[in-house]
Amino acid sequence: MKTAGESLALGFGDIDAAMLAEVGGKAANLGELTRAGLPVPPGCCLTTEAYHRVAEGAGLKEVIAELTATAAQDTAALAGLAGRARALLLEAPIPDEVRDAITECYARLGADAPVAVRSSATAEDLPYASFAGQQDTYLNVVGAEAVQDAVRRCWASLWTDRAVAYRASNGIDHAAVRLAVVLQRMVEAEVAGVMFTANPVTGRRREAVIDAAPGLGEAVVSGAVNPDRFVVDLASMRISERRPGDKRLAIRSRPGGGTERVETSSDEPCVTDEQVRALAALGAKVADHYGAPQDTEWAIDADGTLWLTQARPITTLYPLPETTRDGLRVYFSVNVAQGVMRPFTPMGMAAFKLVSAGAAAVCGFPPADRLAGAPIMAEAGRRLFLDITPAVRSRAGRAILPRLLAVGEARAGVIFQQLAVDPRLSVTSTSMRPFIRTAMRAAGRIGAPKRLALALARPRAALAFTRRLGEELETRLAISPGATAEQRLDHAERVLRGTFPTIVSIMPVAITGYAGLGLAGKLSGAKGEQLQAVLRSLPNNPTTEMDLELWHLAKDIAADPESARQFRTAQARELADVYERGELRAQQAVERFLARYGHRGVAEIDLGMPRWSDEPAHILGVLANYLRLDGEDLAPDAMFARGAEEAERAVRTIVAMAGAKGRLRGRLAAFGLRRTRMLAGLRELPKYYAVEVLAAVRRSMRVVGEELVAKDVLDRAEDVYFLDLRETRQALAGGSLRELVAARRAAYEQEVRRRHVPRMLLSDGTEPEALAVRAAAAEGALTGTPASAGTVTGTARVVLDPVGAHLEPGEILVAPSTDPGWTPLFLTAGGLVMEMGGSMSHGAVVAREYGIPAVVGVADATHRIVTGATITVDGSGGIVSIAD
Template sequence: MARRVVPTGPVSVSLALVRGPKRTTEPLTMDWTQQSNGVRRQGIACETMFPRTGPQKTDHEFCSESQSFPGHDPMYCIPLNTYRISLARVGGKGLNLTKLTQAGFPVPGGFIITTDGYEAFVKSAGITGWMATEADRIDMSDPDAVAALSERIRARFRTGTMTQELAAQIRAAYDDLGRPKVAVRSSATAEDLPGMSFAGQQDTFLNVLGKDALLTAVIDCFSSLWSARAISYRARNGIEQSEVSLAVIVQEMVQSEASGVLFTANPVTGRRTESVIDATFGLGEALVGGQVEPDHYVVETGTGRVLEEHVGAKATIIRGLAEGGTETIQEGDQPTRALTDAQIDMLVDLGRRVATLYAFPQDIEWTFADGDLLLLQARPITTLFPLPRMAEADHLRVFVSLGTVQGVLDPFTPLGQEMLKGLFAGLCRVFGRQATIFDQPIVHIAGARPWIEATSALRNPLGRRMFLNAFPLLDPGIAEAVRALANDSRLPMGTMRLSSLARFAPVMSRILRSLLFALLQPEAALRQAQASVEDLVTVIEKQVHLAGTLQQRLTLFEWLGHQVLFPRAFLPLAPLIAAGYASLSVLGRLTARLEADNPDLPPRLYMELTKSLDNNVTTDMDLELWQTARRIREDAQACAEFEAASPEDLARDFHSRKLPDPVQQALTDFLDRYGMRGLAEIDFGRPRWREQPLPIIRALQSYLAIADANLMPDTVFQRGQLAAQEAEAYLAEAAAKRWRSPAAGSLVRWLVRRVRTLAGFRESPKFLFIRLMDMVRTALLDSGQELAAAGVIQRADDLFFLRLEELKVLAMCTDGDWKKLVASRRAAHAGEMHRKPIPRLLLSDGTAIYAGLVNPSEADDRTIVGSGVSSGTVEGTVHVVFDPNHAQLQPGEILVCPGTDPSWTPLFLAAGGLVMEVGGMMTHGSVVAREYGIPAGVGVDRATERLQTGQQVRVDGSSGHIQLLG
């Protein structure tokens, strides 16, 4: 048996690099001692993560952890000024009110009936657990079923009886308050959590007077946890019905002169520098309930300057009655402002202080009574997209969504974020800046998603020009948004520094030499690049084999990002791709000239030249998957079993090696070669097809349903090759005629040869990234298996929910509750999966820019406008897909999705057309659609909302128009 040699110092290997006509060799060295020394230098220890003194109380943990003592009744009611309480006992609203009260804000007095009181009531009513069980039995997508369920549950609450202990404590707390008129509000335990807005899901009861009325209101408030709105909201957001509870807040009512809401950031634009106020006369319930047109103010928070003002009608007023309860008065239009300038200033100042307390913008309910400003509640503005952590700057900063460009809009795992940072640290090192995962300045994280800071490029004259020329090809929506910022005084143009040019010069010189070599000898350049790729793969395989411990595998992880992915995997290959697309760009301009002179020329003919390109690893993968389907089809019985079984059963049988032999072998052969791919594969922590083959199985079942020989992928590919040849001949002839010279035709053919040879290589750097990352990922999973077997973590892939520094600690010491930390990260990641939509662009003032292409002159009720990226017209049935792992297209359907990465392309072979919300001419989905001859429109604003599965549409891939039929 071979013995693994564990390295203890630097290991050097030679790696051939593509530099021009000759291959040069440079050593690629990794020091295995680097990481452990780094950990010791940073002074990281187990105690840093998990202090040995035991669990620490959180800031809001109730000081009396025990809910009851021998001989004492449970504590059901606690005053608002109670110190240290927990979310689990008082819910989100209650927790916020106690924090605001303790901080000295003007909150009306009151008390909280804790979740213990709710649980005591449902127990006495004999319905503990019954509600969630009933909820599990119905179809949550059926509104009538949800409404009927809600009525059944609330009826049980109405017939329930409150325990004597609970009722006595509520009466006593009400006595201590002075028996005033009170407001009774809900406070759910899942309420006002990050990314969750439960406003309006439960009921509020105002101006309640007397003990009996209070007890009735409390029971009604308890039951509102099971309103149809609340049940549906929890189901949509993946919150278990059995995991929620409710506290009730009882607060003294005041005679409100004016009430409303204050947002400490603009909830429409996201701008953190603006406060937004809506105000009306009387109680604020008319405003919150949508019964009144309020006054509306947008105020510049820093200066108090009113930027927008609209005086609403305020025709409906709700006031409290002396005997309890409320009345609604129709006053007619009220031209008088509800607030004075001084009151607006008071509100803005209050909002600024509350937002500072929470370190996040807040949605505040407020009221003025007897001239005094009172704060009724505050919660985070959950609709705001979070901003990256950043240093203060005296100018605007601009962040571009990397996910939009890559077609990956999901959140990244923590270790996936670290790998991206390492990749861009490697980019910095190429240009002479010594950066690490922890201090690289390019990638920032917000909403668990990566954002590229483009500020420096946009403040540089050359950088801005390059950005505005390149991004229309990647995402026209981003390009339009940036173009609109060109005259923004907050983004002043800088100057080019000679030192910056000097830093770029050596690298650019190498790139230009390789670019020239690729243009002059495309086939030779391609062969050298392919050889360098295999050399690099061999090097990494050797290093992975040498890495035998978690500590060494983490060293390998850092080394891969800092010294391999960008410097060794991308930079040598990029000039070939640039040569291919530079040639295509010239052809595009030549074609535009020819189209201007000859209206009979087919539109955007140069697009045909990119159909069925050679040397595209993604196309090769999809065609090999088609061949896998053909292998399955050769065995009639195995094919019939495969088609009849559910994809889930087939995936389970594949892992247990129970599939029919021909199917098992065919699928194994494919995954041996391409199993490192997967959905959102640029996220290091996401599962691969090897682990979750469900999407591949679904794709194979779709392929087996293709009966028309003209739709079979290999036939489509061959047809694309012929179309490209015809387009080349057509353009060459047209150019020779237009310029009256055979040389013009020869130039066209010269350019086409480079496009056909090199443009398909576009997919190779990313494919190489995924191959290399997969080797390190597999090694880390081995460590994860060892830790899971030892009980340190639950599953091997838990490692991907820890950050690099945490993993370094874990490699040295396994003490601590790592399972709890991972569970919290998984929960946060699952919550972020529900966040929609995702901005294309973020500005440092909080502005979030979402929109794609919108051209009102071209759109109408039946036409949706995008950017045409793959010529042709097709009619078909819409199939909206958010997750390719759980989608199966019927041949000819129109695939409508937010965006795509290579893991989506197996669906393309069955699709008749493509519509995407993001992307441009050169993004992945567009390139592959052209290669397969699929008409495609991209950058279509809110396509997945405006189109619905089952609709009939016509997609014009030349214009980008999607027309609704029928």
């Protein structure tokens, strides 16, 4: 159906999924479902053109301009502007042709037919933002005049406070959004509800979750009722879970229009098993039609007819890695393990894959396509995962991987143990020989036996070896300023491929330090806090050395009144502008620091991310924050010295405990702990060197980007980080890649807003941790892994991104995870709580070295703790308590 005047109204049969701009998300889906032959109540849509004609007469341009200029965090200002926009639309005249279109559209559904009048925005029911409930719906509207009024109120609801705030937080342009309105014949539902064709709690695909309640579905959608819940396996149509609700309320249509709430009560299911299976089968058809899981609304009328009243993508599911391998696969997140929750840039992803190819070659399995990375590498949500299925299904993997995870990612270790009892992941490889052969081959290629022997017999020589390795690495990273783009790409691939074999050769030396600690523990009987104390203020840790050098730089700035004034009065961005002009009072001192440590940064394992030398505002802001520290006791160098003294006391205590059991035990414990103090700090060195490699390649790729700008392939040199290495080489032949880069930037920015990244993910979409997290949340317990001993009570500061973050001295840092880019914040922190990590993760190591209590692996901490709350961190027991 098309009415007069530039498609002001369209019937569902005239609409398909490609017409989002004309009819909005809800109508596009209803039209698509109708054309697919699925049971959708008849209806029509007043297009966005109708809204546009009314909005033009309302004079919204000034309000929209103000909204665009308002920060997403300024919710009060957004709400005020949203109210002005609604008032303008409610008062605006409706042109005759639009009024006629509404009348005709309604008439097509029957004389005085009861209809649902629903908003359908162009930014709604999208794959990345559902906008569910952001605009208004009016049910059981009867009569032409009532329909006209409901349509006008739907238009105004494009500017509800919640819709405006939602758009602002998702980066959606207010000026680009329009609203269509759906008129749909009401289903007089005996029972209705919602159905997800993937489990929204666990993420498992092809598992339908159905909520049902008597009356209209609004009771379920609005959360006004505890519905019956059913879980159905879509492959077998087996109902795996039935959970009755109390169903104390039903919403029903009133004669003559509107709805009413009716008190009800029943312990009996409101749908039969046969109806549940019919719903599941219908949901499977919808999901198959779209090729993706769907969130649907449904109704069953008095005749038992099943109707679909809405469908939209499920936007909260984490994307699945693509795989061609059969059977259930288990993926472990590299991002979570490394404390980098944001997505990788394409160039960063390409670099990591090439490094993994070098690792696979060391193990004797060089991939056929090195640029594609090791076969265990997988990508999902623009983040990296490892396919650890072979480890889960092998005897060797089940023996070794949980132990490794226990010290690096403790919660993942617990999840791994849970997976071991899943019958779908039974052991298929029982022999230890393949693992032993691979381990021995890899150990031989990196020289592990001689490195271990050197570290045991001559630890100072082992330290000298690690320094020489750094010098050799710098030589290999050097490239002629006149190198061609092709030569730079060849050089980048060569050094990235050799990164893993180079840096992993340090690990036997560092492991010797931790082995010494373990030996001393067994000989003495010491455990827990006593052993942790030995790891305080370890020397030879490049990250600690960096932090202390930064503190000394801050002290030098504080000693110069003019420099101190400049840092105390200017914002970080202003300081960066002055620095880039070469006019900073402490210019040379900052330049010296960045010459040594400027290759570091936030999310530094992503080659595409800026370094401190690229964008110094962050580190200059940290320096300004250091100037706020009062009291010598809080000075990091004093804290480090105290930590070293505590460590030496702990060493003496443990040696004495071992000596009490025998003189030889005491000597061996002393031997082991000397190696611990000297070598364990090297744990951070492999990553330090790896980041040096990535920073060098980043600089070289920027030069390639400048050449691509000169060739008119890219707009900016930085755009090269949104290409991979293969594409960059091909781009040198010419031809614009602007559209590809723009699309990737947009997709990257969408993923940056994703708050949740699973530690582990199954190929059927299940997040094994999900149910455990839900149970912990229900009990109100905040428990995690003890990471740094001690107890502290203080004010929580939730920080999701360290750039520009400010931490008052003594505040407790609550973060998703941390990498070295976060550690300057540790110097003012009174304690640390992290969602991710284990007792040997980066944040835990640094917290111990600074002697601040820390608990890591605390599920959902950044949501369950709010800034300003008073919390107690028990770093010995792994418990975080929130004051009432």
